Amino acid sequence: xxxxxxxxxxxxxxxxxxxxxxxxxxxxxxxxxxxxxxxxxxxxxxxxxxxxxxxxxxxxxxxxxxxxxxxxxxxxxxxxxxxxxxxxxxxxxxxxxxxxxxxxxxxxxxxxxxxxxxxxxxxxxxxxxxxxxxxxxxxxxxxxxxxxxxxxxxxxxxxxxx
Amino acid sequence: xxxxxxxxxxxxxxxxxxxxxxxxxxxxxxxxxxxxxxxxxxxxxxxxxxxxxxxxxxxxxxxxxxxxxxxxxxxxxxxxxxxxxxxxxxxxxxxxxxxxxxxxxxxxxxxxxxxxxxxxxxxxxxxxxxxxxxxxxxxxxxxxxxxxxxxxxxxxxxxxxxxxxxxxxxxxxxxxxxxxxxxxx
Numbered sequence: 430x431x432x433x434x435x436x437x438x439x440x441x442x443x444x445x446x447x448x449x450x451x452x453x454x455x456x457x458x459x460x461x462x463x464x465x466x467x468x469x470x471x472x473x474x475x476x477x478x479x480x481x482x483x484x485x486x487x488x489x490x491x492x493x494x495x496x497x498x499x500x501x502x503x504x505x506x507x508x509x510x511x512x513x514x515x516x517x518x519x520x521x522x523x524x525x526x527x528x529x530x531x532x533x534x535x536x537x538x539x540x541x542x543x544x545x546x547x548x549x550x551x552x553x554x555x556x557x558x559x560x561x562x563x564x565x566x567x568x569x570x571x572x573x574x575x576x577x578x579x580x581x582x583x584x585x586x587x588x589x590x591x
Numbered sequence: 592x593x594x595x596x597x598x599x600x601x602x603x604x605x606x607x608x609x610x611x612x613x614x615x616x617x618x619x620x621x622x623x624x625x626x627x628x629x630x631x632x633x634x635x636x637x638x639x640x641x642x643x644x645x646x647x648x649x650x651x652x653x654x655x656x657x658x659x660x661x662x663x664x665x666x667x668x669x670x671x672x673x674x675x676x677x678x679x680x681x682x683x684x685x686x687x688x689x690x691x692x693x694x695x696x697x698x699x700x701x702x703x704x705x706x707x708x709x710x711x712x713x714x715x716x717x718x719x720x721x722x723x724x725x726x727x728x729x730x731x732x733x734x735x736x737x738x739x740x741x742x743x744x745x746x747x748x749x750x751x752x753x754x755x756x757x758x759x760x761x762x763x764x765x766x767x768x769x770x771x772x773x774x775x776x
Contacts, residue, residue, distance in 0.1 A: 472678070474642075475670025482639035483674070486611070486646020489631065489770055494646075512635025517766045 615695030676715030
């Protein structure tokens with residue numbers, strides 16, 4: 430996703446009352462995170478589970494939260510998603526990078542990139558791939574889920590190799 | 592002192608303030624000692640009570656927020672100390688009931704006796720208190736009333752096989768009444 434859209438995406442979510450952006454960085458969404466850092470709305474944590482815990486505490490305080498992470502971090506988070514987010518119906522929006530989407534990505538991302546769509550499906554976590562074309566509609570969908578106390582995931586593909 | 596005795600002392604001093612309690616026997620004991628709406632029993636998500644507590648503390652700067660943690664729990668999430676130490680929430684009081692063991696899973700040893708969690712806390716910008724007696728614990732709780740956090744209290748307790756009953760509230764009920772209590776206090 431292009432830099433300007435990533436920055437617009439951040440501003441759009443903030444404008445729509447998503448107040449906290451907590452997570453572990455991912456180069457796939459580096460401009461999104463940078464936009465949040467500039468506005469002092471980002472909290473970087475040591476691990477993804479920790480980010481989900483903090484976002485849960487904020488949600489319990491009626492302050493809406495997004496948790497961002499790489500898909501490697503999504504794999505770290507499975508138990509926290511099932512035994513905290515889904516157990517207590519905590520409305521967190523996840524923004525998850527999709528490394529391993531391109532077949533030539535680094536070897537450590539290949540396996541998780543392959544199984545990511547199935548993992549999300551098995552978890553029954555509502556999700557949509559967010560793109561430069563659909564981002565506004567997908568945001569609207571995520572914000573509605575959030576208002577209905579449902580967690581959901583926005584998946585952002587890594588469409589470049591370095 | 593066993594954990595339940597330590598908790599009885601703590602809840603008296605804490606009153607209506609929110610408590611986020613770790614999974615396993617910590618939450619079960621708290622439920623049995625004093626069930627109240629401002630208790631958030633974290634029954635799953637091992638290790639994350641202090642992270643949830645940080646989130647609540649950051650969004651409620653005017654309220655004192657208590658975390659009831661165990662040695663096993665905090666050792667699973669030491670990174671949490673780094674984030675708490677960076678955010679420095681003045682209203683967070685992190686109590687660690689330390690019995691050097693994973694009592695909820697059968698009493699296997701934890702490594703809390705081999706390292707100094709309090710020193711790690713100090714490095715992470717906590718004000719740290721250690722106690723192993725009932726009187727000492729009472730005094731610390733009184734003392735910190737006018738101190739600003741983040742505060743860590745390490746309470747050495749004895750492992751004793753007294754098992755409290757499970758929490759009977761449904762998770763959604765725990766969530767809803769905790770959220771309502773935050774609006775009121």
